[in-house]
Amino acid sequence: MSTLIYWFRNDLRLIDNPALLEACLRADRLLPVYIHLPQARETHTLGFPRGDRHRRVFLRESLNDLKAQLRTLGSDLLEYEGEPAEVLLELAQFTRASAVYCERIEAPEEIHQSQAIQERGILLKEFWQSSMLSLECLPFPVQDMPDMFTQFRKKVENAGLRFSAPVVAPSKIPSLPELVETSLIRTAEQANTSPYLFAGGERSALDHLKQYLARRLPDTYKETRNQLIGKDYSSKFSPWLALGCLSARTVATELTAYEQSHGANDGTYWLWFELLWRDYFRFLHFKYGKQLYQAQGLSDAPVMRSNLQSFESWQAGATGEPLVDAGMRELLKTGYLSNRMRQVVASYWIYDLQGDWRLGAAWFESQLLDYDVYSNQGNWLYLAGRGTDPRGGRRFNIAKQTQDHDPQGEYQRLWL
Known part of the structure; x- marks a missing residue:
């Protein structure tokens, strides 16, 4: 009888979850788990949390929803806190699981987590499933993709590609391992009121x-x-x-x-x-x-030494630039910011305040409800001229942005 562990990462869903579907098809018994990572509770060297309250509440709601859905299918979601390699090794030994199935995440910390799991002798089956297009359907080897987005887009469109077909949700979740059924079932935690317009899940x-x-x-x-x-x-x-x-x-x-x-x-x-x-x-x-996570990014330009007082003013929405301050206060209050305002405040930090792009990226990671490691890193590199943008950075004229997008000052009055 085959026992498998399914490790939910950034794939808290049943519909279009190829890794979960495959695990369900191959297992006689399946243990679904979510691991709260220690680094999520870390603080930056400047004292702010790596993940603030907005995302924690949304995550809690999302886990509760997933747990409820799994329970309707006769399963459950068990939650742990710790390093994935240690938690999964203990669970694999306890349940005699033969493998761990999970989503593949192609970012340095997550790659390190996967390597640590495999080093402990655990068979890890990872599935790339977070993109609209699958790796297999791309009209070029992904390692040889065009650097410029426009060229990337044209190649995709010329190949007639739109998206890869999603897979259905599992119709049945295998039973929990017998030992787990009696000793490890836990109740869902209650979520606080969401700070955002919508609930997680x-x-x-x-x-x-x-x-x-x-x-x-x-x-x-x-x-x-x-x-x-x-x-x-x-x-x-x-x-x-x-x-x-x-x-x-x-x-x-x-x-x-x-x-x-x-x-x-x-x-x-x-x-x-x-x-x-x-x-x-x-x-x-x-x-x-990892080049995308170096101080210089893909550039050879020197990195700015940030003025910490300027950074604190930028964080708090107290720079004296009304549009920027309104945006930073919205971010603090809600954990959300429009795409336009993300570009405006990021440009102001990099070019007007001469700040280190990595500090800005870290603050967004801390505050954003919708923080995504790939998009956050990519957008900050792009604006700073340290990514693949041939124009070498995107500096926004704040006066023009104010005139174009908040000419009557409604947005500024709302948040200031």
Whole structure:
């Protein structure tokens, strides 16, 4: 009788989870687990937490939702805290599991976790499943992908690629190992009220996707995406995508069905275009790996020495630049910031305050509800001119951004 462990990482869903589906097909008994990592509770050298309250609450809601779904299928979700290699080794010995199945994450810390697990003699089966396009369908070896996004996009479009088909949810979850059934079952923790507009979890994600399409909001996405206030100016898929409560392939599939019913337009294309940007930042990790995490990035330009007083002012929204301060205060209060404002405040930190891009990236990691390691690293490198952007950085004119996106000062009044 085959016993397997399924380790949920950033894939807190049942629909379109190939690793989970494969584990369910191969196991007679399956132990689903989630491991709270010690580094999630670490603090930066400047004293702020690596992951602040916004994401912790959203994660708690998402885990509770996943646990409830697994229980309806006769299983459960067990939660532990510690280094994955140590936790999984103990569980594998206790349950006599023959392998651990999980999502593959191509970032340095997560790669190190996987290596440590394998070094302890555990058979680890990893599945790449967080992108809209599968690695296998790309029209080039991922290690040889074009550096420039435009060239990457053109090759994808010329090959006629849109997305890889999602897989169905498991219809049945194998029973828990017998010893676990009697000794390790735990009750779900209660979530606090979400600080965000939406609740965590796969079912909330699917409800949001359904209403977004039903209200025909994709049609206006391109025109509204740079607005700063409200719920509907952008899709707001990102928090659920970041934790894997929703897959990019599911979004792309539903978007295509929407186009077949209502017709394609600039808005529906632009939603797909943004999902492709998300894929691009993911695939760059296969090509450049740890280079993306070096101080200089892919550049040879010297790194700025940050003024800590300037950083504290930027963090707190107290720089004296009204649009920037409004954005930083929204981030502190809600854990969210529009894509436009993320670029504005990042540019101000890098170019106007002459700050180290890594400090800005670390602050976003701490505060963002929808923090995603690939997109966060990619966007900060891109703006700082240390990634693959041929223009060597993107400096925003703050006065022009204010005039273009908040001419009446509504956004500034809201947060200041």
